[in-house]
Amino acid sequence: MSEPVHIRRPRRWHIAVFLAPALAVYTTLMVIPLVETLRLSLFTEQDQVRSFVGLGNFITLFGDPRWAQAFWNALLNNIEFFSIHMAVQNPVGIALAALLSVPRLRGRAAYRTTLFMPTMLSFVVIGFIWKLILSPLWGVTPSIMAAIGLKSLFGPWLGQEDTALIAVSLVSVWQYIGIPMMLIYAALLSIPEEVIEAAECDGVVGVAQFWKIKLPLILPAIGLISVLTFVANFNAFDLIYVSQGALAGPNFATDILGTFLYRTFFGHQLQLGDQHMGATIATVMFLIILSVVAFYLLVIQRRMRRYEF
Amino acid sequence: MSQVPIFRMRRAVVHGLLGGYTLIAILPVLLIIMNSFKDRKAIFNHPLSPPGPASFSLIGYETVLKQGDFLAYFQNSLIVTIGSLFFILLFGAMASFALTEYRFRGNVFIGLFLALGVMVPIRLGTIAILEMMAKSGLVNSLFALILVYTAQGLPLACFVLSEFMRTVSADLKNAGRVDGLSEYVVFFRLVLPLVRPAMATVAIFSMIPIWNDLWFPLILAPSEATKTITLGTQVFIGQFVTNWNAVLAALTLSLTPALVLYLIFSRQLIRGLTAGAVK
Structure with a gap:
């Protein structure tokens, strides 16, 4: 009590030294460009003079028929792209994880390794592989389908307007499935032994045990996977660019926000690249992603807390 | 029965x-x-x-090796990936050590500031990144890619490494301090070797999106001399669409390194993904 704390501690420079490199790189290359992109969306350029237009670019994007039509097309396609992921990837991922976690399963490690393999490959490789396999020119798919008697169902799926988006989405699911599978598998393994034993004592076993006991317990993992998938889907680009081109054909049937942003920013065919409209689209994507992530963190994740042990 | x-x-x-x-x-x-x-x-x-x-x-392989410089693409990818991983791990470990070891004003804020990057994709800032790279003359350099990927990988690296830094025994660090070691020596000599397994996990995690990325090589470094294997494959196949032998060979060459790395590290990767639930 005698000496008040006016003895100043020496400045702890080492804290700054430890933090500086990470903060410098992260701020300069991630935070500032993001803020700068948001700012650019409020400007336009004519005759190399940049001028402030407020929300003018957004009004153009939503209001001008030429832009609005392309934008809503890309947004709706993106929503469909995401919906197909959710509808196929989650059930299949959960099913595979449930099968993998069957007790005393032989060859578990081998299954795990091979099932996760496609997730490791690049979208470029995946895009081309499936483009070749689904190509009517090569005829691998028709001959496989013929072997199971379904040859008549084959079509050039990637080339038809009404099937292209579904086909590309399924290719993306095929590649991405390893992530939900592994995260759910981990969630299943972390269910305490006592919970399972208690269920068994009550006669809840097998499939019923999965639905009544395990599924509610892995809901947080499913929530996390859904938001991860959403973020990945709403800035997806590579797969569509590789398999369908920058024009996201046929007739923009597979155009999503990522390809729309790329075309707007860099230009294509006769249309010149437009930095400010590009920034506007990036801003819209940012707001979409941010609102869904915020909704997940503030609403969904909080409600799920109660399932934790 | x-x-x-x-x-x-x-x-x-x-x-x-x-x-x-x-x-x-x-x-x-x-x-x-x-x-x-x-x-x-x-x-x-x-x-x-x-x-x-x-x-x-x-x-097919003869055509590919004659026409495309796959060896150079491979080398570029290797430089970019290893360079980025080095900085992600070094800077990430330093930052997470500072955030978990010391109490100071702004600690929580910096933690949240970094965590933001886990959820927001860096691609959304591409337009400003390209402008910045153009101004500083870094377009078409591998260094530009290394910088971008370091920024992209840091948030998750800090997040994961912080968890592990907390588990390092305080007695050990304090013993070092009593012996007169500086904070830097405590970090590099005592703490860093102990979090090596976590660093390996972070490395494998961060490596995949960097090695496989098409977006940034396409936009920031599309020149022949700086093409990564992903971009090189994309451009090469675009030119040789009708030469099926060449296309198949290029795809095989492009996927083999990732496949081999995966088979070597799959156990560690899966253990990391499942947060240790798989032994």
Whole structure:
């Protein structure tokens, strides 16, 4: 009590030294460009003079028929792209994880390794592989389908307007499935032994045990996977660019926000690249992603807390 | 009395389902690798049969190695990936050590500031990144890619490494301090070796999106001298669409390094992904 704390501690420079490199790189290359992109969306350029237009670019994007039509097309396609992921990837991922976690399963490690393999490959490789396999020119798919008697169902799926988006989405699911599978598998393994034993004592076993006991317990993992998938889907680009081109054909049937942003920013065919409209689209994507992530963190994740042990 | 047959039947169903999906997962890749070693006629007439003495051919690989500089692309990818990983791990470990070891004003804020980057994709800032790189003359340099990927990887690295930094015993660090070691020595000599397993996990995690990325190489470094293997494959195949041998060979060359790395590190990767639930 005698000496008040006016003895100043020496400045702890080492804290700054430890933090500086990470903060410098992260701020300069991630935070500032993001803020700068948001700012650019409020400007336009004519005759190399940049001028402030407020929300003018957004009004153009939503209001001008030429832009609005392309934008809503890309947004709706993106929503469909995401919906197909959710509808196929989650059930299949959960099913595979449930099968993998069957007790005393032989060859578990081998299954795990091979099932996760496609997730490791690049979208470029995946895009081309499936483009070749689904190509009517090569005829691998028709001959496989013929072997199971379904040859008549084959079509050039990637080339038809009404099937292209579904086909590309399924290719993306095929590649991405390893992530939900592994995260759910981990969630299943972390269910305490006592919970399972208690269920068994009550006669809840097998499939019923999965639905009544395990599924509610892995809901947080499913929530996390859904938001991860959403973020990945709403800035997806590579797969569509590789398999369908920058024009996201046929007739923009597979155009999503990522390809729309790329075309707007860099230009294509006769249309010149437009930095400010590009920034506007990036801003819209940012707001979409941010609102869904915020909704997940503030609403969904909080409600799920109660399932934790 | 019927317990055992039912048990066996269940096992058979489980193996049937898993085996079936395994086939779906690997058949497309196998098909490409297999056909890359066949001549054109065999590729089209018998796509499903493995290369035999009559159909074996390396013509695709000859074209690829003559026309595309795959060795250089591979080298570029290697430089970019290793460079980025080095900075992600070093800077990430330093920052997470500072955030978990010391109490200071702004600690929580900096933690949240970094965490933001886990959820917001860096691609959304591309337009300003390109402008910045153009101004500083870094367009078409591998360094530009390394910088971007370091920024992209840091948030998750800090997040994961912080968890592990907390587990390092305080007694050990304090013993070092009593012996007169500086904070830097405590970090580099005592703490860093102890979090090596976590660093390996972070490295494997961060490596995949960097090695496989198309977006930033396409936008920031599309020149011939700086093409990564992902971009190189994309451009090469775009030019040789009709040469099936070359396309199949290029795909095989492009996927082999990732596949080999995966087979070596799969155990560690899966353990990391499942947060240690898998031993």
